[in-house]
Structures are given as C-alpha cells and as structure tokens.
Amino acid sequence: xxxxxxxxxxxxxxxxxxxxxxxxxxxxxxxxxxxxxxxxxxxxxxxxxxxxxxxxxxxxxxxxxxxxxxxxxxxxxxxxxxxxxxxxxxxxxxxxxxxxxxxxxxxxxxxxxxxxxxxxxxxxxxxxxxxxxxxxxxxxxxxxxxxxxxxxxxxxxxxxxxxxxxxxxxxxxxxxxxxxxxxxxxxxxxxx
Amino acid sequence: xxxxxxxxxxxxxxxxxxxxxxxxxxxxxxxxxxxxxxxxxxxxxxxxxxxxxxxxxxxxxxxxxxxxxxxxxxxxxxxxxxxxxxxxxxxxxxxxxxxxxxxxxxxxxxxxxxxxxxxxxxxxxxxxxxxxxxxxxxxxxxxxxxxxxxxxxxxxxxxxxxxxxxxxxxxxxxxxxxxxxxxxxxxxxxxx
DNA sequence: TTATTTATGCAATAGAGTATTGCATAAGTT
DNA sequence: AACTTATGCAATACTCTATTGCATAAATAA
Numbered sequence: 120x121x122x123x124x125x126x127x128x129x130x131x132x133x134x135x136x137x138x139x140x141x142x143x144x145x146x147x148x149x150x151x152x153x154x155x156x157x158x159x160x161x162x163x164x165x166x167x168x169x170x171x172x173x174x175x176x177x178x179x180x181x182x183x184x185x186x187x188x189x190x191x192x193x194x195x196x197x198x199x200x201x202x203x204x205x206x207x208x209x210x211x212x213x214x215x216x217x218x219x220x221x222x223x224x225x226x227x228x229x230x231x232x233x234x235x236x237x238x239x240x241x242x243x244x245x246x247x248x249x250x251x252x253x254x255x256x257x258x259x260x261x262x263x264x265x266x267x268x269x270x271x272x273x274x275x276x277x278x279x280x281x282x283x284x285x286x287x288x289x290x291x292x293x294x295x296x297x298x299x300x301x302x303x304x305x306x307x308x309x310x311x
Numbered sequence: 312x313x314x315x316x317x318x319x320x321x322x323x324x325x326x327x328x329x330x331x332x333x334x335x336x337x338x339x340x341x342x343x344x345x346x347x348x349x350x351x352x353x354x355x356x357x358x359x360x361x362x363x364x365x366x367x368x369x370x371x372x373x374x375x376x377x378x379x380x381x382x383x384x385x386x387x388x389x390x391x392x393x394x395x396x397x398x399x400x401x402x403x404x405x406x407x408x409x410x411x412x413x414x415x416x417x418x419x420x421x422x423x424x425x426x427x428x429x430x431x432x433x434x435x436x437x438x439x440x441x442x443x444x445x446x447x448x449x450x451x452x453x454x455x456x457x458x459x460x461x462x463x464x465x466x467x468x469x470x471x472x473x474x475x476x477x478x479x480x481x482x483x484x485x486x487x488x489x490x491x492x493x494x495x496x497x498x499x500x501x502x503x
Numbered sequence: 504t505t506a507t508t509t510a511t512g513c514a515a516t517a518g519a520g521t522a523t524t525g526c527a528t529a530a531g532t533t
Numbered sequence: 534a535a536c537t538t539a540t541g542c543a544a545t546a547c548t549c550t551a552t553t554g555c556a557t558a559a560a561t562a563a
Contacts, residue, residue: 128539137530137539162520173541178522263490265483268475272495275471276464283463291457298455303464307499320510329510329559354549365512370551 127179142180144170146191149184150232158188158237185241192238195229196245204253212309216301217293223281224293231285234278243278250274259309269308276304319371334372336362338383341376342424350380350429377433384430387421388437396445404501408493409485415473416485423477431474439466451501461500468496 128138148169152161163184167174181187199222206218223230233242251270258266277300284296320330340361344353355376359366373379391414398410415422425434443462450458469492476488 133539135531135539141540163522164520175523175542176540179539183521263487263494268472268491271471271475272468276468279463279467279471280460283460295455299460302455303499307495325510327510327560333511355551356549366550367513367552368511371510375550 138180141170141172141176144172145177145180145187149187149191150229153232153236154228157235158184188233188238189241192233192241193245195226195233196242196249199223200249200253207253208257212305213297213301216305217297219277220293220297220300223285227285230281234282234285239278239282243275246274246278247271264308273304273308280304330372333362333364333368336364337369337372337379341379342383342421345424345428346420349427350376380425380428380430381433384425384433385437387418387425388434388441391415392441392445399445400449404497405489405493408497409489411469412473412485412489412492415477419477422473426470426474426477431470435467435470438470439463442466456500465496465500472496 128135128141133139145166148166149161151169152165161184163177164174166184166187167177181190199219202222203215203219207215233239247270250273251267254266254270254273258269260266261269280296280300280303284290290296320327320333325331337358340358341353343361344357353376355369356366358376358379359369373382391411394414395407395411399407425431439462442465443459446458446462446465450461452458453461472488472492472495476482482488
C-alpha cells in the first residue's frame with residue numbers, strides 16, 4: 120500500500136482549469152470579504168465558503184490567508200510598476216507622480232481594500248523592493264542620504280499618502296494629489 | 312446565592328501593590344518576548360509564564376495582548392512628546408528634529424521593540440493624534456496641502472524613518488539622522 | 504488584632520479557528 | 534478508454550483564547 124499524501128495542486132504554474140478556477144475564486148472571495156472587514160476578522164472558512172469551495176481545498180492552494188493576500192498584493196503592485204515605470208523613467212518628477220496616482224485612482228476600490236484591509240505591510244514590502252530596483256538605476260545620490268533611506272522613505276510615504284487618499288469619502292482630484300506627492304515625496308529626494 | 316462574576320482588578324487606577332506588581336510584570340514580560348519575536352507569534356500563555364503569573368490572571372488585567380501593547384505604546388509616545396514638544400515649539404526645525412531623534416536614540420532598545428515588534432500601527436495612530444494637536448497650534452498652511460495630509464505625512468514618515476534607523480546594526484549618528492529627518496520630513500512641510 | 508475586601512492560583516471547561524488525513528468521485532488529460 | 538489530478542466530504546487533532554467557581558493569601562479597614 121502506497122502512503123497517500125495530501126494532494127496539493129498548489130504550485131502556481133498549474134494549467135488545470137479546475138485549479139485555476141479555484142485559485143481565481145479564492146482571490147475574488149478574499150477581496151470581496153475585504154470590503155466588509157479587515158483580514159484579521161476574516162476566517163479561512165469564510166473565504167472558502169464565499170469561493171464556493173471546500174474548506175480543505177483552501178489548504179491545497181495556500182498555507183494561510185496571509186499568503187493568499189500576499190499573492191494578490193504582489194501581483195497588483197507588479198502591474199502598477201510595469202505601467203508606471205516608463206513614466207518615471209523620464210526625469211520629469213511630476214509626470215511620474217501623476218502616472219502613479221492615475222493608475223491607483225483608476226483601480227480605487229481594489230487598492231483601498233488592499234491598503235486598508237490588512238495588506239498594507241506586504242504591499243509596502245513589495246513596493247520597497249521594486250523601488251530599490253528602480254533606484255539602483257535611476258536614483259540620485261546625496262552625501263547626506265544613504266540610498267536605502269531614500270528607498271524606504273520614497274516607498275513608505277507614498278503608501279502612507281495613498282492610504283489617506285483612498286480612505287476619503289470625497290477625495291481630492293488626481294492632479295492635486297499628484298502635486299502633493301511630488302512636493303512631499305519626490306522633490307525632497309531629488310533636490311540637492 | 313450571589314452570582315460570582317469574574318474578578319477584575321483591571322482598571323489602571325488600582326493602588327493595590329499586588330495588582331501593580333502583576334501589571335508591571337506583564338509589561339516587562341511582553342517587552343522581553345518582543346526581543347525575540349513579533350507580537351503575532353507571542354501567546355498570552357507565554358506572556359503570563361514569563362511574568363510569573365497565572366494564565367487566568369492576564370485576562371483580569373487585559374482583554375488581549377494587543378491591548379497590553381497599546382497601553383505600553385501609548386504611554387511611551389506620550390512621554391516622547393512631552394519631552395520633545397518644547398523643542399518643537401521654537402521655529403527652529405532642526406532643533407525639533409534633533410530633540411526627537413535624541414530621545415529615541417536614548418531609548419533605542421525599547422523603541423526598536425515597539426516599532427518592529429507589532430506596535431507600529433498603534434504607535435503611528437498615537438503619533439498622528441499628538442501631531443494633529445500640535446499642528447492645530449503651530450501648523451503652517453499651504454493652499455496645495457490639506458492640513459490633515461501634512462499631519463499624516465509628518466507622523467507617518469517620521470515613524471517610517473525611525474523604524475529604519477532602529478533596525479540598523481550600526482546606525483548612523485543622531486546628528487546625521489536628524490538632518491535626514493529634517494530635510495525629508497520637516498522642511499517640505501514648512502517650505503512655501 | 505480581628506474582620507473584611509480584594510487579587511491571585513488552580514482546575515475544569517467551552518469554543519473558535521487552523522491544519523491534516525483517507526477515501527470516493529468527478530473532471531481533465533493522454 | 535485508461536490515466537492522472539483536483540475537489541468534496543467526514544473525521545480528527547491541535548492550539549490558543551476566554552470564562553467560571555472555589556480556595557487561599559495578601560492588603561486594607563475596623
């Protein structure tokens with residue numbers, strides 16, 4: 120008799136339609152629940168139920184709800200950077216801020232859920248990682264500012280400002296917000 | 312027969328030496344454990360054990376470990392502001408930054424544990440609240456910057472920078488760090 | 504000191520949520 | 534059609550939070 124192990128379709132590269140459907144359902148379920156309450160108050164059972172999937176199945180794809188949210192956050196921020204980086208490439212600070220803020224504005228409800236629902240810490244980590252990569256190529260050096268601090272500050276305060284913006288019931292315009300971001304975050308970093 | 316309820320010495324104003332000792336032991340135990348691992352990985356049982364107190368007793372003083380950490384964080388940040396505000400009162404931006412950074416530097420291990428151990432969110436909230444109070448009196452207005460954003464940014468990025476600084480094995484000097492804080496956080500806020 | 508109040512220790516217990524396993528079945532793949 | 538794989542389902546184990554009743558010892562008031 121061969122010892123049966125816990126079956127795990129798990130690894131994200133699966134092509135099986137059934138697995139893909141389940142993974143998609145789980146992502147959607149978590150995002151839907153994040154509309155109502157923060158991650159800590161969401162149980163795996165609730166996610167599975169909302170996804171129309173058996174509780175056990177959740178663990179065949181993810182180790183926990185945090186990991187699932189990580190996955191979502193990482194992919195979202197990846198997209199954000201891919202669509203925003205080009206604009207940042209130019210030396211026009213305001214254009215970069217504007218591109219970033221526009222993208223977030225166009226995906227408001229998703230980003231609001233991620234930032235205020237419990238993924239802030241993970242989003243911040245990914246944001247820092249990608250910012251670090253970017254800074255390695257385009258960063259400007261200052262004798263008073265260690266590069267890593269610039270990265271932390273740039274990523275951290277951007278997240279900070281975005282979180283505020285996304286929480287507002289009647290948020291200020293993208294243009295005004297981009298101006299704030301440019302003056303408080305970008306300009307101090309490039310100023311000599 | 313009178314219905315016996317759960318006895319709660321709880322309220323922080325108790326003068327009973329036994330209760331005071333217990334509360335102090337619990338605070339110390341949590342801080343000690345935060346040296347090794349983040350709050351999520353610490354159980355109430357561990358805190359109680361480390362404090363040399365029965366598990367049940369924990370709940371007679373606190374509703375959970377988060378609340379206990381909140382209590383510690385709130386009192387620490389209160390002290391920080393009381394000792395730092397006077398320096399901020401002067402219009403000398405650098406003096407304010409320096410006073411704040413000096414205080415944190417002198418209480419390095421405690422603040423490192425609070426900021427990196429799980430109290431960051433709570434610390435941030437209190438920091439924002441106190442900053443808001445301060446800004447209401449000393450804040451400078453800009454047509455491009457809603458006062459509340461200035462508060463969020465000032466408090467948030469200060470916490471952000473401090474967290475980085477406190478995590479370094481060989482941190483830069485207080486003076487250099489204060490310069491960074493002044494140039495990245497304070498100056499952009501007061502600049503016209 | 505004596506009497507009373509109050510804080511803690513201890514044991515029992517309940518409940519929520521996480522995590523795993525074996526087997527059956529159905530959907531996908533070759 | 535023969536196989537491989539993903540999910541459903543039921544059972545189960547574990548950890549951690551939280552409460553309760555009673556006994557005891559420490560603190561306070563008489």
